[in-house]
Amino acid sequence: MKLSEIKDKKPLVFNYANYVTPQFVANVVNVIGGSPIMARELEEFPDLVAASDAVVINSGTWRRSELLETIKLAQLANQAGKVVVLDPVAVGIPSRSLPVVALMADAQIDIIRGNAAEIAWFAGVDFSSQGIDATGNGDVRKIALLAAEKTGAIIALSGKQDVISDGHTTLTIDVDVPLLATNVGTGDALSALIGTYNGDGISIENTMRAMATMKLAGVKASKKVKTPGYFVNQLLDELYLLSENELDAFINGGGIHD
Ligand SMILES: Nc1ncnc2c1ncn2[C@@H]1O[C@H](COP(=O)(O)OP(=O)(O)OP(=O)(O)O)[C@@H](O)[C@H]1O
Ligand SMILES: Cc1ncsc1CCO
Ligand SMILES: [Mg+2]
Numbered sequence: 010m011k012l013s014e015i016k017d018k019k020p021l022v023f024n025y026a027n028y029v030t031p032q033f034v035a036n037v038v039n040v041i042g043g044s045p046i047m048a049r050e051l052e053e054f055p056d057l058v059a060a061s062d063a064v065v066i067n068s069g070t071w072r073r074s075e076l077l078e079t080i081k082l083a084q085l086a087n088q089a090g091k092v093v094v095l096d097p098v099a100v101g102i103p104s105r106s107l108p109v110v111a112l113m114a115d116a117q118i119d120i121i122r123g124n125a126a127e128i129a130w131f132a133g134v135d136f137s138s139q140g141i142d143a144t145g146n147g148d149v150r151k152i153a154l155l156a157a158e159k160t161g162a163i164i165a166l167s168g169k170q171d172v173i174s175d176g177h178t179t180l181t182i183d184v185d186v187p188l189l190a191t192n193v194g195t196g197d198a199l200s201a202l203i204g205t206y207n208g209d210g211i212s213i214e215n216t217m218r219a220m221a222t223m224k225l226a227g228v229k230a231s232k233k234v235k236t237p238g239y240f241v242n243q244l245l246d247e248l249y250l251l252s253e254n255e256l257d258a259f260i261n262g263g264g265i266h267d
Contacts, residue, residue, distance in 0.1 A: 016042035020062035020208030027069030030194030062208030069098035083116030
């Protein structure tokens with residue numbers, strides 16, 4: 010949906026969050042105009058999924074004992090026709106790959122948002138990483154396209170270059186904002202923003218608008234402040250202040266290309 014529609018409809022975004030960054034993720038959804046809720050109690054899932062417009066699963070601090078519950082959550086969302094976004098934190102670490110494989114075998118994941126190393130794992134391409142960070146270089150457009158073809162999901166690959174692909178159309182946002190990589194959780198928040206924008210229907214357009222939103226807010230914040238502590242606050246302010254017209258101008262003015 011468009012930014013103005015988010016502010017109007019206030020989509021409810023159910024985040025199965027990691028325990029590192031939930032406050033930041035909730036605030037990003039809130040300042041853009043959505044309505045965040047975090048939960049991880051199985052008995053609450055049916056009610057919460059029914060009330061939600063999107064379900065965002067972050068596997069960053071998953072315990073094995075939570076895997077079956079998370080599969081159930083994704084299945085409930087599938088049955089209710091709610092978008093499911095997966096943020097597969099550090100999925101390339103072998104012990105982290107197994108539960109993601111299990112989740113994807115038993116439920117439909119509509120959108121996967123990860124950094125280049127995480128998405129490369131789905132594509133079957135080598136890409137160096139260190140823990141939660143992508144450290145290598147590669148053809149990120151090709152990686153996103155391959156991952157989309159292999160998973161059937163819309164792929165949102167983030168980094169210096171953001172790439173969005175559904176296996177047919179591949180879009181790129183190519184703007185370097187190093188400060189965006191200094192705050193742990195910007196990626197987690199981006200995944201929740203993608204859920205927010207896709208709350209009334211899943212599309213590559215909605216996914217692209219979410220990624221453009223984070224990038225443009227980062228560009229604007231980095232013009233005003235130069236260090237990470239101020240940047241994270243300024244980023245929230247820029248997300249809060251961003252207008253539909255500014256976002257359209259960024260998207261149509263060459264910010265996005267094929
Ligand atoms: N060098 C960079 N230049 C521009 N934007 C960047 C850069 N690095 C990251 N970003 C932006 O930062 C946001 C988060 O992407 P990133 O790839 O860092 O996610 P992540 O690795 O999952 O982060 P985290 O684990 O901290 O949540 C995206 O909006 C992305 O476009
Ligand atoms: C640091 C960290 N460890 C697991 S999840 C997370 C937050 C970034 O996704
Ligand atoms: Mg991440």
